[in-house]
Amino acid sequence: MNKxxxxxxxxxxxxxxxxxxxxxxxxxxxxxxxxxxxxxxxINVKAILLAPSxxxxxxxxxxxxxxxxxxxxxxxxxxxxxxxxxGISTAIGILLGAxxxxxxxxxxxxxxxxxxxxxxxxSFFLILAVIAFLTPSIVNVMIVIGLTSWMGVTRLVxxxxxxxxxxxxxxxxxxxxxxxxxxxFTHLLPNSLTPIIVSSVLGVAGAVLMESGLSFLGLGVxxxxxxxxxxxxxxxxxxQFAWWLSLFPGLAILITVLGYNLxxxxxxxxxxxxxxxxx
Amino acid sequence: xxxxxxKRVLWMVPLLIGIxxxxxxxxxxxxxxxxxxxxxxxxxxxxxSRQKLRELYNLDKPVIVQYGLWMKRMVTxxxxxxxxxxxxxxxxxxxxxxxxxTKGMIQEALPITLIINVLGLVITxxxxxPLGIIAARRYGLWQDKSITLFNFIGFSIPGFWLSLLxxxxxxxxxxxxxxxxxxxxxxxxxxxxxxxxxxISHLFLPVVIPSVTGLxxxxxxxxxxxxxxFHQDYITTARAKGLSEHKVVYTHALRNxxxxxxxxxxxxxxxxxxxxxxxxxxxxxxxxGKLFYDAVMMRDFPVIMGILTIGSALTLIxxxxxxxxxxxxxxxxxxxxxxx
Numbered sequence: 070m071n072k073x074x075x076x077x078x079x080x081x082x083x084x085x086x087x088x089x090x091x092x093x094x095x096x097x098x099x100x101x102x103x104x105x106x107x108x109x110x111x112i113n114v115k116a117i118l119l120a121p122s123x124x125x126x127x128x129x130x131x132x133x134x135x136x137x138x139x140x141x142x143x144x145x146x147x148x149x150x151x152x153x154x155x156g157i158s159t160a161i162g163i164l165l166g167a168x169x170x171x172x173x174x175x176x177x178x179x180x181x182x183x184x185x186x187x188x189x190x191x192s193f194f195l196i197l198a199v200i201a202f203l204t205p206s207i208v209n210v211m212i213v214i215g216l217t218s219w220m221g222v223t224r225l226v227x228x229x230x231x232x233x234x235x236x237x238x239x240x241x242x243x244x245x246x247x248x249x250x251x252x253x254f255t256h257l258l259p260n261s262l263t264p265i266i267v268s269s270v271l272g273v274a275g276a277v278l279m280e281s282g283l284s285f286l287g288l289g290v291x292x293x294x295x296x297x298x299x300x301x302x303x304x305x306x307x308x309q310f311a312w313w314l315s316l317f318p319g320l321a322i323l324i325t326v327l328g329y330n331l332x333x334x335x336x337x338x339x340x341x342x343x344x345x346x347x348x
Numbered sequence: 349x350x351x352x353x354x355k356r357v358l359w360m361v362p363l364l365i366g367i368x369x370x371x372x373x374x375x376x377x378x379x380x381x382x383x384x385x386x387x388x389x390x391x392x393x394x395x396x397s398r399q400k401l402r403e404l405y406n407l408d409k410p411v412i413v414q415y416g417l418w419m420k421r422m423v424t425x426x427x428x429x430x431x432x433x434x435x436x437x438x439x440x441x442x443x444x445x446x447x448x449x450t451k452g453m454i455q456e457a458l459p460i461t462l463i464i465n466v467l468g469l470v471i472t473x474x475x476x477x478p479l480g481i482i483a484a485r486r487y488g489l490w491q492d493k494s495i496t497l498f499n500f501i502g503f504s505i506p507g508f509w510l511s512l513l514x515x516x517x518x519x520x521x522x523x524x525x526x527x528x529x530x531x532x533x534x535x536x537x538x539x540x541x542x543x544x545x546x547x548i549s550h551l552f553l554p555v556v557i558p559s560v561t562g563l564x565x566x567x568x569x570x571x572x573x574x575x576x577x578f579h580q581d582y583i584t585t586a587r588a589k590g591l592s593e594h595k596v597v598y599t600h601a602l603r604n605x606x607x608x609x610x611x612x613x614x615x616x617x618x619x620x621x622x623x624x625x626x627x628x629x630x631x632x633x634x635x636x637g638k639l640f641y642d643a644v645m646m647r648d649f650p651v652i653m654g655i656l657t658i659g660s661a662l663t664l665i666x667x668x669x670x671x672x673x674x675x676x677x678x679x680x681x682x683x684x685x686x687x688x
Contacts, residue, residue, distance in 0.1 A: 083496075083500070182362060182363075182366065183366070185363055185366075186363055186366030186367055186370065187370075188615075188618070189363055189367065189618065189660050189663045189664050189667070190367060190370065190371075190618065190656070190659070190660045190663070191618040191619070191621045191622035191659045191660065191663060192618065192619075192622055193619075193622030193623065193625055194621070194622050194625070194640060194655065194656050194659050195370075195374075195656070197625065197640065197641070197644050198371075198374055198644070198652050198653075198656050199374055199377060200644070201643075201644040201647060201652055202374060202375070202377045203377060274503075274504065278504075278506055281506055282506065282508060282626055285506075285508050285626065286625070286626065286629065286641065287645075288644065301506075301508075301509060301512075304512075305512055305630075308512060308515075308516050308520070309516075309520055312516070315509070315512050315513070315516070316513075318509075319506060319509030319512070319513070322506050322509065323501075323504055323505050323506065323509070326503075326504040326505075326506075327500060327501065327503075327504035330500055330503050330504050331500060334500075
């Protein structure tokens with residue numbers, strides 16, 4: 070099933086493009102120390118705000134640092150934050166959704182009310198408030214984004230569990246003496262995996278955007294550590310005479326987020342018989 | 349309908365309690381207590397202002413009493429005074445013993461954010477509904493494909509980046525639009541027409557950019573809604589009895605496809621309010637978002653807590669209005685068939 074699914078997804082030109090973008094961005098970030106022409110933190114007072122040239126493909130910033138090198142290293146941070154944040158939110162979402170959908174009753178009611186409460190607090194305010202009370206750092210940003218974006222996954226997993234409830238294979242397994250944990254993790258969860266994957270892929274897109282927004286405001290990844298958001302944040306101060314500082318990091322965010330959105334939607338179409346070509 | 353309304357309003361009580369618990373929890377996240385944390389960030393903080401903070405949140409009392417007092421503040425909408433901005437009241441105006449009125453910070457900022465978001469929402473809907481209909485009617489053809497591509501870019505483009513580029517292009521390079529604030533310096537000396545023109549040119553980018561990025565979601569939603577409705581039996585019936593395609597699309601299909609849009613607009617409110625932080629910071633618009641950002645940067649805790657609470661309350665009210673509108677528009681809900 071999985072091999073077919075993979076081929077199915079890649080037969081769609083949009084999701085194929087998304088997949089290629091993600092792989093390319095990953096490789097660039099992974100091998101950043103090898104590819105980057107300069108040290109990303111190397112300050113050079115003789116090369117301040119140079120326009121893109123053969124020596125500095127993406128120019129240099131206000132401290133004479135090579136923008137291409139900072140972009141490559143910043144990509145590692147942006148991707149790391151996106152992936153870890155989604156890992157956290159997906160783990161919480163699976164756990165709460167599974168418990169709610171499996172046990173139902175008052176546990177379900179309680180967890181669903183919690184989801185409603187979290188959804189009614191504007192999440193960007195919530196994230197900023199938490200960071201104001203803690204301190205901005207990569208770890209805090211990952212945790213806070215993760216802790217404020219698990220609601221969608223919870224609803225998905227719960228809905229899947231509710232729809233699987235009472236199906237023959239679940240009954241059979243229970244009759245054979247499987248305990249709750251075994252039922253949840255070996256029978257119900259694997260059958261709910263596909264919508265979880267779709268929402269995680271789309272979640273990475275959202276988390277990368279969120280991190281760049283926070284860093285842009287100066288409340289995310291802190292200097293001298295580069296991330297696409299804080300390169301752009303520096304760039305806005307120089308926008309009148311150094312366009313390259315604003316253009317390239319924004320493009321990198323756009324392309325990366327586009328990649329995850331294309332792949333996520335492609336997966337959704339391939340998995341959901343109701344959407345896409347069958348309409 | 350009345351039953352539905354009562355149930356719906358009562359339903360907000362547990363949500364409000366939950367919000368008060370979460371915001372209370374956030375206040376106590378700081379290592380030690382918030383007075384420590386504030387001192388760590390702002391070495392100028394005096395012992396006096398720390399004492400004030402302790403008094404405001406009753407940090408010397410047991411946790412359960414603290415929570416009770418916080419709950420009381422929320423219910424009476426009393427969020428105290430700002431630390432950073434000359435002790436202005438956080439929420440609503442106060443009158444001192446000499447009869448001088450000091451306006452509340454949220455009182456001044458909220459209308460600006462509401463106007464910008466409502467205008468933005470109107471523009472989004474005016475553009476998204478026709479685009480969604482076109483994409484659904486031309487499904488799989490070039491019109492649909494270009495709208496889909498546009499949607500993907502709209503979903504993925506960072507709004508603040510688009511703002512910077514447009515600000516640079518329209519404001520700095522070509523000098524067509526002002527790049528910050530709500531009014532020009534000479535605003536007071538302008539005539540009525542001049543004032544209107546001045547306001548429009550200042551609001552243009554802050555209103556249009558969020559609507560462009562929000563367009564993608566609503567367009568996709570309208571398109572999918574129309575595609576679903578096209579497959580319903582009553583559409584087949586309408587076509588079979590020989591109605592014109594125009595009539596089928598605009599009177600039979602559209603009304604049913606747009607119904608769920610009411611809920612989606614209600615659900616988008618927290619995103620709009622939260623999203624105002626970046627837009628208002630970039631364009632120096634003195635709304636809720638900018639107020640919140642400044643408060644976060646200065647660790648002005650009374651303002652942070654006040655906006656967090658008011659923002660959540662606005663979301664609840666927005667959802668309530670959306671649900672009432674839905675019940676009013678959909679006879680199935682109005683006549684007491686509850687939807688899940």
